[in-house]
Amino acid sequence: xxxSVVAVTIAVLxxxxxVAGRVLAQAxxxxxxxxxxxxxxxxxxRLLEQSTLGQGMLEVMIGETLLAxxxxxxxxxxxxxxxxxxxxxxxxxxxxxxxxxxxxxxQLTEKGLPVFVRPILLVExxxxxxxxxxxxxxxxxYDENKQLFNRPATVRVRILETRTEAEAKAARQRVAGGEAFxxxxxxxxxxxxxxxxxxxLGPARKEDLEQVFKGAGEAAFSLKVGxxxxxxxxxxxxxxxxVEASAAAVNPSxxxxxxxxxxxxxxxxxxxxxxxxxxxxxxxxxxxxERKL
Numbered sequence: 001x002x003x004s005v006v007a008v009t010i011a012v013l014x015x016x017x018x019v020a021g022r023v024l025a026q027a028x029x030x031x032x033x034x035x036x037x038x039x040x041x042x043x044x045x046r047l048l049e050q051s052t053l054g055q056g057m058l059e060v061m062i063g064e065t066l067l068a069x070x071x072x073x074x075x076x077x078x079x080x081x082x083x084x085x086x087x088x089x090x091x092x093x094x095x096x097x098x099x100x101x102x103x104x105x106x107q108l109t110e111k112g113l114p115v116f117v118r119p120i121l122l123v124e125x126x127x128x129x130x131x132x133x134x135x136x137x138x139x140x141x142y143d144e145n146k147q148l149f150n151r152p153a154t155v156r157v158r159i160l161e162t163r164t165e166a167e168a169k170a171a172r173q174r175v176a177g178g179e180a181f182x183x184x185x186x187x188x189x190x191x192x193x194x195x196x197x198x199x200x201l202g203p204a205r206k207e208d209l210e211q212v213f214k215g216a217g218e219a220a221f222s223l224k225v226g227x228x229x230x231x232x233x234x235x236x237x238x239x240x241x242x243v244e245a246s247a248a249a250v251n252p253s254x255x256x257x258x259x260x261x262x263x264x265x266x267x268x269x270x271x272x273x274x275x276x277x278x279x280x281x282x283x284x285x286x287x288x289x290e291r292k293l
Contacts, residue, residue, distance in 0.1 A: 048293055055293055062289060064119050066281045067274075071122045078121045083114050086121060123274045131269035138261050142254050149257050153206065155220050156245040158182060158199035159213065161191035161237045168231035168238035175228055181242045190237065203247065213239055 031038040047054035071077070090113075091099050103109065108116065124131075142149070158181050162168045167188065174184050182198025189195045210217030219229045220241045229241040281287055 058291070058293065062291075063278050063282075066278065066287060067119055067122055067126075070277075070281065071126060074126065076122065076125050078118050078125070080114075082121060083117050086117050087113050090117075123270050127270055127273035127277065130273040131266045133262050133265045133269070137265065138258050139254065141261050141265060142257065149252050151247070151250040153221070153249040154203040154247045155209075155223075155243050156203050157201050157209070157216075157220050158185060158242045158244060159191060159194055159201060159216070160185040160189045160199050160240040161234065162188060162231075162240075163190060163237050165231050165233070165238050168240055172228060172231065172240055175240075175242070181228060181240075199242075200244070203245075216241060 028040045029037040030040050030043055048058075094102070103113075160168075160171055160181070162171060171184050171188050175181050180198075182200070185199035186195055189199055191199070194200065206217040206221050208217075209220055213232075214234055216232065216234075216239060219232045219239075220243060223229060223241065223243045225243050225246055227243060229239075232239040232241065282289070
């Protein structure tokens with residue numbers, strides 16, 4: 001996902017860069033710092049000439065172009081409707097919050113999703129016969145990696161640190177009085193790594209919390225979702241914890257995860273098949289690739 005969003009960015013920048021010598025309009029200002037503009041042309045130069053990022057993404061785009069040309073020769077097509085249908089499946093497979101979080105984590109926008117999805121569908125249709133996975137292979141993968149599918153209980157918490165117990169009690173009283181925990185954390189927490197996010201920590205196991213915040217594991221896992229702990233003495237201060245969400249331990253059976261395993265194995269085979277084909281296509285003298293950076 002990450003590669004495609006940057007590829008989209010580079011594609012747009014190439015079009016803009018080709019319009020040389022024109023007077024820059026206000027639309028060419030991509031940012032301003034204390035009224036000093038950062039121009040689109042400077043961004044183009046940074047991406048394409050002053051770093052390897054643009055060049056790397058150009059190689060991705062060359063590969064995607066070769067793939068599209070190969071698909072056309074083979075009479076393989078992917079319609080816009082099919083692209084949108086796959087995107088709809090991706091959204092349906094997770095909550096809207098998780099969907100948006102995955103986009104953010106991969107530096108991808110919803111606008112960039114079609115550019116990411118279309119090559120995936122082409123690879124599936126062109127190389128699908130090289131990605132068959134048997135039931136025996138799925139079972140073997142499960143038996144060899146069974147422990148990897150087990151998920152311990154986790155909680156997502158917000159934390160707040162103060163220097164004294166009195167300060168922790170005062171902060172807890174503010175929350176009890178109706179203030180949002182995250183607002184109080186931003187205002188009074190001395191834990192700099194989490195203060196800006198309102199004390200938010202990602203899902204964590206009991207032992208993870210205990211290792212980083214002494215006493216936190218017991219405190220957090222004894223709370224219900226939405227509850228705030230009493231002050232907990234830490235090594236250098238006092239902590240408050242609020243549980244935002246919790247997930248019970250999961251020890252899935254083979255039937256629970258067999259299709260997930262099959263899909264992962266198939267994706268790996270497709271990736272390998274595409275990589276092998278692309279390596280050959282790049283070296284094929286019939287493909288005239290001119291790099292002009």
